[in-house]
Amino acid sequence: MVKRIAVQAVATALANGNLPGWLTGKLYRGPLKSVCVPGLNCYSCPGALGACPVGSWQSAMSGVYPKFPLYVLGLLLLFALAFGRMICGWLCPFGLVQDLLHRVPVPKLGKRSWMRPLTRFRWVMLILAGAGAYLAFLVTGTGKPLFCAYVCPAGMLEGALPLMALRPELFKAAGWLTAWKGAILAVCLIAMAIIYRPFCRFACPLGLWYGFWNRLAIFGVAVDEASCVHCGRCAEICPMDAEIAGDAHCISCGKCVTACPTAAISFRKFGTEKQGGIEQ
């Protein structure tokens, strides 16, 4: 099995491979930019070669002529059906950031009972990102990408900070909004060192969407129903908030695969059915 972090590193590098951008601070605007990447990677990152699906969704509904983002929906659906939340675990650059930050040797806050209910906050973010731009249009006459503009720490980290560092004139234009988003990012970064993937678990609308399709997705961790004895071992060891391997919270990190006493958990391969487990 390939190491997950290696795949994450490659995916992040590929999604942000616009080297001229890293030197000059100018965004890449070529044809690739009209394709969304599957994870949370800001369009305004100087290295970005693709578009953020969440940003693209909101962008289509922004301005004075909102359009329904059919193309983005198509891509989001294709990604979801192929990989579900395996994208979160293996392909999302912001997920990698959190995995790395969690390795920082500071005290950790493990799973607590209040964390799983907190995952419902993602619905608020989904509504904000999914409908916010259009709601802004209805109220003010101009749609605005509310999630991008007021919340997204990924955009701040991958877009705003590098851009401000590379182009000082942008830094001069920073005001209260930059300070607000900077504060959100700072809180996120600290939380990420202490808690495992807090953004993914409690705030990410994209992860929530992919989670809807997780059980249906072609690739990812799955449980062989015939072998599963519902011991809950996978849920215990799961760093996310899954109640069973492969559910809507599962990012297919694979930690549970070796923990299962009946070897019922595996990475699903397209077209094959997992056969049996340990004969009792």
Add this chain to the structure above:
Amino acid sequence: MKKLAVLFFAVLAIGFTFLANVPAASAKAAPDEALVGINTGDATIYGLAGEKPLFLNFWATWCPPCREELPHFAEAYAEYGDRVTFLMTDLTDGQRETMDDVQAFLTEQGYIFPVCYDTEMEGAYAYRVSAIPVTYFLSADGKIASYQIGALDRETLYDRLERLLE
């Protein structure tokens, strides 16, 4: 059953991705509504355009890429202004951008190209402006020859202007 569901949604998804509408306009006739909605004083865009091809740019002072392309436009206006009508249409919504903001900005920067104020957002609506800057190159007979979403670099700008005059 699961495979069927995946197949169904996959077909749907492929449909959405490839059949989704291409934004804004192609080489069609320029929206007529815009031709009366934008006003500078009592003039309308149609009256201002006259018999010449039209360079129509939507911008605002709060938009960095818009500001970046303005020096190129100023140069182009100096060179092509007698053969092409330039209309720098500011999205003057009255909140984020007021006419005073724009006029102060223009004076400060020394730009003399013609600016009109889309105060009712009619031009923006007619030209489906959802992100700025966006530039439309209109031929003299009122057709959209080309358009560009996002900042125009000098080369592309001059290339499109030359093609407008062919």
